Amino acid sequence: MVGDWILFFGLALVAIASALGLLLSKNAIYAALNLIINFVTVAVFYLTLGAPFIALSQVTVYAGAIMVLFLFVIMLLGAEQLGNEAALPWQRPLAFILGGILLFEAAYAIFTRVTGAAGPTELPATYGSPAEIGALLFSKYLLPFEVISVLLLAAMVGAIVLTRKHNRAG
Amino acid sequence: MVPIQYYTTLAIILFILGALGVLIRRNAIIMFMSIELMLNAANLAFVAFARAREALDGQVFVFFIMAVAAAEVAVGLALIVAIFRTKHNIDIDQMNSLQG
Numbered sequence: 001m002v003g004d005w006i007l008f009f010g011l012a013l014v015a016i017a018s019a020l021g022l023l024l025s026k027n028a029i030y031a032a033l034n035l036i037i038n039f040v041t042v043a044v045f046y047l048t049l050g051a052p053f054i055a056l057s058q059v060t061v062y063a064g065a066i067m068v069l070f071l072f073v074i075m076l077l078g079a080e081q082l083g084n085e086a087a088l089p090w091q092r093p094l095a096f097i098l099g100g101i102l103l104f105e106a107a108y109a110i111f112t113r114v115t116g117a118a119g120p121t122e123l124p125a126t127y128g129s130p131a132e133i134g135a136l137l138f139s140k141y142l143l144p145f146e147v148i149s150v151l152l153l154a155a156m157v158g159a160i161v162l163t164r165k166h167n168r169a170g
Numbered sequence: 171m172v173p174i175q176y177y178t179t180l181a182i183i184l185f186i187l188g189a190l191g192v193l194i195r196r197n198a199i200i201m202f203m204s205i206e207l208m209l210n211a212a213n214l215a216f217v218a219f220a221r222a223r224e225a226l227d228g229q230v231f232v233f234f235i236m237a238v239a240a241a242e243v244a245v246g247l248a249l250i251v252a253i254f255r256t257k258h259n260i261d262i263d264q265m266n267s268l269q270g
Contacts (some may be wrong), residue, residue: 001171008172012180019187019207028199035203038184042210049177049221054229058213061236066206066243073247074199077254088263095193099186106182110175123221128229136230148237155241162248 007048015041028074032067039063051128177218185211198250198260202243209239 014037021034039062046055126132137145184207191204213232220228254260 004172008176012176015180016183016187019184022200022203022207023187023191023194028197031200031203035206038207039210042184042214045177045180045214046217048172049217051217051220051229051232054213054217054232057233057236061240062206062210066240069243069247070199070203073251076251077260092194095190098193099190102189103182103186106186107179110178110182123224127224128226132226133229133233136226137233140227141230141234144234148234151241152237155244159244159248162245162252 004048007044011041011044015045029071032070032074035070036063036067039067050123053128053130053133174218174222178215181211181215181218183211184208184214196262198253198262201262202246202250206239206243209235 018034018037018041022031022038025031025034039058043055043058043063046052046058188204188207188211191207192201195201195204213235216228216232216235220226250260253265257264
């Protein structure tokens with residue numbers, strides 16, 4: 001299937017380019033927009049991998065809610081223009097060396113350990129559907145699901161406590 | 171169907187770009203976005219392996235990671251706002267005292 005390859009490499013190019021754009025942009029708003037492009041391309045990858053529910057969750061939760069929160073904070077702080085960076089001269093070369101080592105190790109692990117077939121070409125029609133994931137979520141993974149609800153409550157309370165104005169008199 | 175190695179390779183490239191972002195950039199918000207990029211790369215690897223094994227557990231894990239990322243972003247951005255209120259700066263190098 002030539003179409004699959006064209007789709008994969010085109011989207012991979014967009015994903016890597018937008019990640020580089022996030023790294024190199026001097027404006028925080030542009031960085032956030034690059035990250036939104038990256039999230040949407042990864043959502044399309046999820047669709048090609050047979051995960052429609054996860055793809056749509058990606059668009060709504062990541063590209064929607066989380067990035068809107070980021071943009072809110074950037075606008076709120078007025079931190080669009082980033083100052084000149086790199087106070088420590090040795091930091092950038094060290095970062096590239098460490099990143100190169102990580103890339104080498106990960107590539108070694110991938111090309112020696114991840115082998116075998118790409119999985120079945122024909123999936124069952126219900127694979128990745130919301131019903132299947134919901135059934136798994138409420139049977140096998142019920143306890144983690146409940147723990148996640150406690151975690152979200154704790155995060156909500158934490159965010160409110162951290163940003164509350166201190167009012168000693170009240 | 172593109173082989174699964176291509177997806178994992180792409181996930182690794184995105185993860186390393188995110189790690190480089192955390193190491194290079196000094197702006198707290200950009201570092202935060204790079205952390206999101208790394209989480210996203212891990213999610214991509216999870217979904218790719220779930221497809222290869224034809225098991226849905228990987229997709230459920232991605233769902234959990236999304237919830238954890240949402241909680242992390244809420245608390246982290248609240249921290250950034252609180253730091254900005256006291257220091258009027260979100261440069262990581264300026265944050266060298268624990269007491270505001």
